[in-house]
Amino acid sequence: MNIKAAVIGTGIGIKHIEAIDGYKSSKVIIIYEKNKKKVSNLKKKFPHIKITSSEKDIFNDKNINFVSIASYDNFHFSQIIKCINKNFNIMVEKPLCLSLRELISVKKALKRSKTKISSNMVLRANKMFINIKHKIKNEKIFYVESDYMWGRIEKLFGWRSKVKNFSFTLGAAIHMIDLVCWLLNKRPSSVITLGNKIVTKNTIFKKKSFLIYLLKFSQNLIVKVTANMVGTHEHFHNLKIYSKNKTLFHTRDGSYILKKNKKLFTNNLSYAYPDKKNRKKVIRNFIDSIKNSNVKKIISQKEIFDLMSICFAADESLKLNREVKINYKI
Template sequence: MSKLRVGIIGLGVGERHIAGYREHPGCEVSVLCDYDEDKLREVAARYPGIATKTAAEEMLDDSSIDAVSIATYDNFHFEQAARAIRNGKHVFVEKPMCLHEEEARQLRELLSQHPEVVLSSNLVLRMSPRFASLKGMIEAGELGDLFYVEADYNYGRLHKLTEGWRGRLDYYSVVHGGAVHMVDLLLWLTGDTIVEVQAFGNRICSRDAAFRFNDMAVACLRFESGMVGKVTANFGCVMPHFHGLAVYGSRGTFVNERECGRLYQSRDPADAAREIRAEYPGVNKGDLIRSFVDAIQKGTRPVVTADDAFRAMSVCFAIERATRQPGAVEVSYL
């Protein structure tokens, strides 16, 4: 089998994809691309022998490239993913896959026209050893019947909205760019389906800056099973980056803390919680790439499928709509 030839667009986070591809014996990174010539030279110097381009279109149209990683600014993801799919290239795209619901519909249609294309998105919290351990406990019935979940994307990096590229885009969503991780995590952990959301947002923390969109959003969730939940995207919090997670079941409660996870299986305050010492977050930005390449070469199921990415984005689109209108919004899955 010939090696998969890969191109990477966007060398901020995208540089961290290189290690993921290089660890797989079945592929090689053939082209690095970034419109910023200084960034391109800087990164290329660390990886001699790899071709470089400043125009993404050239790489996306290059028939010798089999797969692409898209790690550009969020507003470019849709156009670049669509062009890659039209050209029959497999796509590994940073979150969010796109910014608008109509764009997601178009990507769905393109994938239906090119069933040979594998698309995955970098929803990397599925690879966290601690969350994988929690999923095993849920599936083993240790928490019983789940009835409430909380998932908080506490970003703690407000300056990335007020001073970085996010604040310069025509549109940026903290839900699509942050809460999507927690939405996907809840869908994956519980195996349930979010059917309705109600949400609110504000920009109190960034109100004196040029950033024009919510820096905070909170959504109440109703699941198909009857379970309820809450998810937040909190970019203005004064604390280091952290993924807050609590899962409540009829037999136990899991709470994620920095030092460890804790599994409570008693209501008696004298009974200590079990410490879950699996590493957190314990993930690198390229950890999902092996399963992506295996899906292309072996026909196996990637850890994050295209369906998974569209499900998470469908919930995020509903949350964004709900922040702009009163009442509950039904999730329309794409």
């Protein structure tokens, strides 16, 4: 099966076009961008691709079999449902949708269709994190810290301030929660969330702009995640992993393992980070898995639904101000 794709949205969507178009026998044949001011530049950049500002061009096209959704978060759900109704395969940017009710509807719709769906959890293709996963495989870990240092405060005041159900759990922490679950090969059983908006109090961004989550795993393992949208820091994914005789650090001050053998000593981790050149791999692996069901998926559909369940429980905890058990039976 040759992939004939449409891409919706041309922010991060440009990266989708670059990942798909020309990969093996895949082609992007339609780009849908609702901002008409962007259309003429897109025509210059992608002269061989049809550029449209009407969604209908995708859903009326008989050749399309794959859609990459990189629109604003509030459009993902309806666009997913339309794709499922046409049996199009879907690569959707995170988050898949914005409510548990929507997630359940997507699950139901998928059951009656041939559509395959995936989500672009790019950190799973990062050389640093792949190597960290390998290094911690046999460690008895008791605590993990992972912080999404967003470093892009100005982006808060665009569409993210306008989307009603916008959540930084779904928009940012989701990457770190996924990273930790994938590194540990485990899912948490419950979550406690706190947040504040001290830095953004007098701005048009009304939601909390700093969030902290405590996730409980089996055997008393505890994970702390933060979505730190406002801290002074470059865009970075901090990680600290603690086991009995070792601590692994991936921070702006360095990536290394601190060990104790009478004295403390360090082993540097010199793997690529942020490793942007490997980010196309998640989309390309999904294409490979559509063509050949034996291809090992970087992220499975079940993992995506479980991740969304964790995020919804985390937001529920913030709302209810108490620990929330995570329900994986969606």
